[in-house]
Amino acid sequence: MIDPRLGHEFPFLLVGAFRRLIDELHRELAAAGHPDLRPVHAVALQAIEVSGSRITAMAQTVGVSKQAMAKTVGRLDELGYVNRAVDSADRRAQIVRLSPRGRDALSRSGVILAALSQRHADVVGEDQFMTAVSVLRAIRADGPAFEHFEGWFGGR
Amino acid sequence: MIDPRLGHEFPFLLVGAFRRLIDELHRELAAAGHPDLRPVHAVALQAIEVSGSRITAMAQTVGVSKQAMAKTVGRLDELGYVNRAVDSADRRAQIVRLSPRGRDALSRSGVILAALSQRHADVVGEDQFMTAVSVLRAIRADGPAFEHFEGWFGGR
DNA sequence: TCTAATAGACAATCAGGTTGACGATCTCAC
């Protein structure tokens, strides 16, 4: 039997660890030349396939309306993280592609997150860390790849 | 050395596990007679001290403006989860107290979350689960008791 | 008793999302 008081603590542990991880990621991204990149941008960047993606497809992947995704993509374009081009095969559509800067941001994110994970693994022990990963995988189970939170937490 | 690809997965594991846990909590709370209780309400309820709290104090605890907290408390009053009374010692202030229904919701939350944690611990093994807890505690470190997310994820 | 600070309500505003409607374009059955 685990301590029943853990019940109330556990969600806070999860969200707190998430928050701290993402805060550290963006602090280091900012220091590495990406001060304007917000978490929501990083999520959108990850929804872009290597061959380029349509806005509608990205919206569906992330779980927001295409209008919302269009706005985010517009901002990413402004910031130089993506390029847009009309799809030669379908002139209604745009193909959104990562720019070199976008690729840089994404690969740096990977490096930073890997380093952060490694740092935490060093502190608690690698096998402990991997145990935590497998526990989280079990809890998360077959959830969606991207979580959509709009209006989820609140709602009057 | 842990697999560098874990870096990108880890935040999604955390947020996915959190989301799943809270979703299950509120599904069971709804089935137990609390269908209108949202996560944001549960957070506010937890910010009420046993002897009663002022709105301003709750706002500070949770990390939102007092106006926002006043609205949430108003809703909780509507729903019958709290009672408000003028503070006899300071007639500007209100004392917000949990109603019996509020106490029921909070104690049920505890029971449900403990059961969910126990269920996951049963699946992965109690010692594995406790290892995960200590890893999360290490990552979360000395973060605030309540995480405040408004405007954190997005921001143009 | 006068002044500064505080509790909470009201109003205006903002941000980030939503839905609905639209023009342009594509697909497909005929």
Place this chain on the structure above:
DNA sequence: GTGAGATCGTCAACCTGATTGTCTATTAGA
């Protein structure tokens, strides 16, 4: 071919949940 219907991305209107600024009532303290 061509006409009907679906789909892509934009524009506009709106909703929600937060924010800041302002206000009154009240309290605390010199």
